[in-house]
Amino acid sequence: MATNGDHASTKPPPSPSPLRNAKFFQANMRILVTGGAGFIGSHLVDRLMENEKNEVIVADNYFTGSKDNLKKWIGHPRFELIRHDVTEPLLVEVDQIYHLACPASPIFYKYNPVKTIKTNVIGTLNMLGLAKRVGARILLTSTSEVYGDPLIHPQVESYWGNVNPIGVRSCYDEGKRVAETLMFDYHRQHGIEIRIARIFNTYGPRMNIDDGRVVSNFIAQAIRNDPLTVQSPGTQTRSFCYVSDMVDGLIRLMEGDNTGPINIGNPGEFTMIELAENVKELINPKVEIKMVENTPDDPRQRKPDISKAKELLGWEPKVKLRDGLPLMEDDFRTRLGVPRN
Ligand SMILES: NC(=O)c1ccc[n+]([C@@H]2O[C@H](COP(=O)([O-])OP(=O)(O)OC[C@H]3O[C@@H](n4cnc5c(N)ncnc54)[C@H](O)[C@@H]3O)[C@@H](O)[C@H]2O)c1
Ligand SMILES: O=C(O)[C@H]1O[C@H](OP(=O)(O)OP(=O)(O)OC[C@H]2O[C@@H](n3ccc(=O)[nH]c3=O)[C@H](O)[C@@H]2O)[C@H](O)[C@@H](O)[C@@H]1O
16 A cells, blocks of 8 residues: 555545456556546556556546647557546546646646636545545645745745646646645545655757747747747746656656655756756757746756655656756757758
């Protein structure tokens, strides 16, 4: 049974299907990935599909994701893609659920905030109901935004955060906080096997161009030779994790014995001005850097303490920012139709 100090569950999890013990049952693990057509989800699917014992089902409503991200798997006998909105119940038989479905870029989650909070609350409730019915283990991709505008630095998992409950970002950060609460209540009340990852800013190929997140914005701007838009004051910090490291951390968390929450992110911390300077140097030394207005409640600093991930998952990121940024360039150039000079 997974442990999390004081939060240890008192009930055993529901039993998996009796077929699991049948002599002639195929030994495949059936895995549901909600939000699997999105950025992190599609990279996770690629990794899960590498294991021939895995069958993967993706459920996605394509709000910010795309079938294009999964095109190499469509038609594969171990893969299924379902157009589905997680705010509606889903009936499938699975052993594990990676629950990622939720818009992640601030522009998209603020576009329809009521839908964002429904996705986080009702969507997570539905996936927990599914986990309970079929006895599946479920992993939630929570966020460093549960720490809000953090007053301690770097952020440790025991920090309860500094979140504005009525601000424009609340649909996302409070939504994820409720999702974490639901996970632990289902764990304590129903014995569901849960895993919670608190993901810090992640970047890599397949991010939506123009989705508003800083790394994708800067790379697209550098390739188009548009000014890099640093939002003021530019001294705010983030810590950027390359997507392959993130996927590795998520799988280790799912396969390990600890419920979390566990921070998964790269502790290398950069101001937005430093990030812009790095993109300029690596992608387009001629591009201009321009200061623009910021949005409300933007966290001033963010850096994960990853001691728990190191100790409990044996995980730490391998890809440094300066090595990861150029890995996005080809993908962005192809999609933007701008070849290298
Ligand atoms: N990328 C990051 O830096 C980051 C940081 C912290 C947490 N996360 C979390 O990781 C997860 C994936 O993020 P991402 O960066 O891949 O974002 P993304 O927007 O690329 O992917 C989200 C996917 O969820 C789908 N989706 C949204 N609402 C849905 C709904 N109601 N029903 C079904 N599908 C729905 C979208 O269509 C998309 O395919 C999210 O839960 C996000 O909160 C991401
Ligand atoms: O990692 C996380 O936990 C969260 O991080 C991000 O939220 P945020 O850090 O605000 O991400 P960005 O929109 O990429 O902004 C990062 C910083 O870059 C700045 N920025 C953004 C865009 C831009 O063009 N220029 C710019 O300077 C913003 O002001 C902010 O300070 C994600 O988008 C969330 O989904 C995720 O949950």
